[in-house]
Amino acid sequence: MTLLKIEDLNKSFKALHILKGVNIEVNKGERHVIIGPNGAGKTTLFNCIYGTLPLSSGKVYLAGKRIDHIPSFKRTEKGMGRTFQKNNLFEELTVEENVRLAIMGKKKYRLNMFKPMQNYNDLAEECHRLLEEWEMTERRTVLVKELSYGEQRLLEIILSLSTNPEIILLDEPTSGMSPTETSRFVKLIKKIPDHITLVIIEHDMEVVFSLANKITVLHHGTAMMTASPEEIRGNQMIQEIYFGGGALSHD
Numbered sequence: 001m002t003l004l005k006i007e008d009l010n011k012s013f014k015a016l017h018i019l020k021g022v023n024i025e026v027n028k029g030e031r032h033v034i035i036g037p038n039g040a041g042k043t044t045l046f047n048c049i050y051g052t053l054p055l056s057s058g059k060v061y062l063a064g065k066r067i068d069h070i071p072s073f074k075r076t077e078k079g080m081g082r083t084f085q086k087n088n089l090f091e092e093l094t095v096e097e098n099v100r101l102a103i104m105g106k107k108k109y110r111l112n113m114f115k116p117m118q119n120y121n122d123l124a125e126e127c128h129r130l131l132e133e134w135e136m137t138e139r140r141t142v143l144v145k146e147l148s149y150g151e152q153r154l155l156e157i158i159l160s161l162s163t164n165p166e167i168i169l170l171d172e173p174t175s176g177m178s179p180t181e182t183s184r185f186v187k188l189i190k191k192i193p194d195h196i197t198l199v200i201i202e203h204d205m206e207v208v209f210s211l212a213n214k215i216t217v218l219h220h221g222t223a224m225m226t227a228s229p230e231e232i233r234g235n236q237m238i239q240e241i242y243f244g245g246g247a248l249s250h251d
């Protein structure tokens with residue numbers, strides 16, 4: 001079943017035509033990775049899918065319904081989560097406080113200013129469950145600014161999961177991570193339940209081939225090819241254009 005459909009999407013910044021008639025279909029449960037060189041338009045594509053940027057033309061459907069005319073927060077309510085290339089966290093708050101705020105945002109809690117936050121039991125339970133599941137319980141009282149870079153990226157994913165999304169857009173989740181952080185991170189991504197669909201922008205080919213079951217190659221703003229990892233790896237044209245004929249291998 002197609003969960004996310006991008007139809008003839010165009011995006012220009014004044015005279016610069018960045019995305020040129022992009023068509024992509026993402027099936028429910030897919031780990032769909034978008035690759036392409038710097039400047040190909042990958043982040044711009046995410047911004048258009050999530051509503052951070054308006055489209056110049058085209059359509060975006062989620063579960064068969066058009067979402068391209070509604071603001072980002074409504075897309076979140078409809079089941080779309082997102083992480084950003086740059087941190088989108090409250091650095092002066094603790095891990096736990098960040099998670100609670102994200103859950104509250106989704107559930108639209110009515111706060112009573114005389115009731116301490118820890119007295120919202122279901123909120124505390126949900127927060128505890130998420131931190132346990134993602135092995136961050138021990139770090140719950142640490143200020144975000146004191147977390148390692150990898151932990152901050154992981155926290156962003158925990159926050160996106162806190163809204164019970166059907167689909168999450170992950171923008172270069174491993175960029176800036178050490179090899180150890182990257183491999184821990186890949187293991188954790190693999191723990192995300194299959195019913196949650198993932199669309200991932202990624203540069204690290206080892207990560208791409210260890211996560212993807214579908215890959216789209218974005219080339220000068222065009223979705224040049226969408227195929228299985230095996231087909232992408234075996235495609236001579238893609239090898240030559242993107243990797244100078246070097247092997248597209250992760251081993």
Ligand SMILES: Nc1ncnc2c1ncn2[C@@H]1O[C@H](COP(=O)(O)OP(=O)(O)OP(=O)(O)O)[C@@H](O)[C@H]1O
Nearest residue numbers: 013016018036037038039040041042043044045218
């Ligand atoms: N707000 C903007 N105004 C003008 N040009 C922009 C804007 N945002 C992006 N661009 C241009 O659009 C092109 C695509 O940028 P984008 O960030 O989407 O590429 P990318 O594939 O994500 O690259 P990278 O892998 O380096 O993150 C670039 O040439 C960039 O300079």
